[in-house]
Amino acid sequence: MSVRDRLVDAAFDLFDERGYEQTTVDDIAERAGVGRTTFFRHYRSKEHVIFPDHDRLLEAITNRLATSNADTAVVAVAEAVRLVLMSYLEEGERARRRYAITSRVPALRDREIASAARYQRLFREFIAEWMGPSPQAALRAELMAAAVVSAHNHVLRRWLRREAIDPIREIDAAMAEVVALFTQRAPEPPTGGSLVFVLRDNREPDQVVAAIRAALNATGDRAPDGGSARPVEPSRSQPDRGRRAMPGQPRPSGRARR
Amino acid sequence: MSVRDRLVDAAFDLFDERGYEQTTVDDIAERAGVGRTTFFRHYRSKEHVIFPDHDRLLEAITNRLATSNADTAVVAVAEAVRLVLMSYLEEGERARRRYAITSRVPALRDREIASAARYQRLFREFIAEWMGPSPQAALRAELMAAAVVSAHNHVLRRWLRREAIDPIREIDAAMAEVVALFTQRAPEPPTGGSLVFVLRDNREPDQVVAAIRAALNATGDRAPDGGSARPVEPSRSQPDRGRRAMPGQPRPSGRARR
DNA sequence: CGCGATCACGGTACTGGATACCGTAAGGTG
DNA sequence: CACCTTACGGTATCCAGTACCGTGATCGCG
Incomplete structure (x- = not known):
């Protein structure tokens, strides 16, 4: 068993026993049978010891996005975010233990939120680049990224709380809903x-x-029902403004690079 | 000038001069002409000294939501989030100085993100309660809250970067887009x-x-999807809480259905 | 085998954020 | 004036995180 694993196990156990704040880095190092310096060699901080390796995941996601051949940006991102869920699922019970701890410690909750924001940022930039530099596109990219991430978090939390029996199915359904949310506008002409x-x-x-x-x-020039x-x-002041083309779809004409 | 204000001014100045990490709490206290203990009496941490009072804002938003009589949950939340933007606008240049600092310091960025998440959580819970306990509603509440918050952040950031001339107008437009996003999935065509x-x-x-x-x-020149x-x-069934006559926003606006 | 280089580890010392506790001066009240 | 509250300063302490140095093990190579 590697030093890293021993540290993680010691940390999880101690956090369960005494709580997060009540556990010092020295405690963890001692239980793992290593020196305090060694702890910080393997983990940048006391918080990092229980969190998954988001950097690796972000890299994996970046790769998947770069090689995606989805038709729209949302779909590409919705596919990519599954990697995150899969990562948690593979952790199994450990992910649930972490959830139990982070739920009770505000500092850890904040860190987890910050991590999620990194994914969201990555998605936003990807979508924005896909859709081009129009100002409406920027807002739209923001909304899409936020939707994908929050939908993912929703499913993830359900699984962590054992409320979701089949998280794969749920993530697919959730992403379908997100995609529908942003694509459903095109079809029918107004009646x-x-x-x-x-x-x-x-x-x-x-x-x-x-x-x-x-x-x-x-x-007078046009009937109401027409x-x-x-x-x-x-x-605000000028009634003339307020003219805006309705937010467009993921445009095929947009600069899709692949 | 109060001690609190002196501390804030000293902090902002020092952060600008030497940077955030290079400034110690002692430095701030010294420049403000007070002791180190006094600093922590007024601000819980070094970070809190530059951030707005989110607790107050959250309370104000809670009140507004409780007294809202919007027709849908998204609309209620979209209205409430304006309080946040207004709060920043009132700060004026100070908000921009903070933005310049937080943009450079990861720890501060994370804290800001965590603060935004608190709003999102509040919104999510409000919407979820509004919509009832169905499982789809939970996801939908998540998506709505995320959309409102991220749309707000989008406008806010634009204003902070001086890209938005009229942030009021932009927040209205952004919220209109968010509301449209969630209302446009019409199951049946209108009559x-x-x-x-x-x-x-x-x-x-x-x-x-x-x-x-x-x-x-x-x-005549409507957008294709129109x-x-x-x-x-x-x-929602009308809640039972006692209405507080708030000075700012007394009365309902109308609502009409075909 | 022997020798230098590398690497992982442990220990010590230091900075700085944050808390707890204590003493004290100012201001208000009877 | 005596009493209490409030706000402030100082000291001591804890602990996370960093920097630095020493040491033992291992590996590569002559």
């Missing part, structure tokens, strides 16, 4: 109707309704 | 009426009407 967003209004409902009705009736749904961005 | 979302707005009625009219008139839309979330 008529109006969609109006009015942001931040503190007027009385009656006033608003009256105003809307008035607005609907005032469209209109199509279309979100409207509120403009 | 040809109008669906109106009204979030609170402090604009003049004329402007709102103008925006609506502009939207209805603009149907999508009809209906919300799929069930409306």
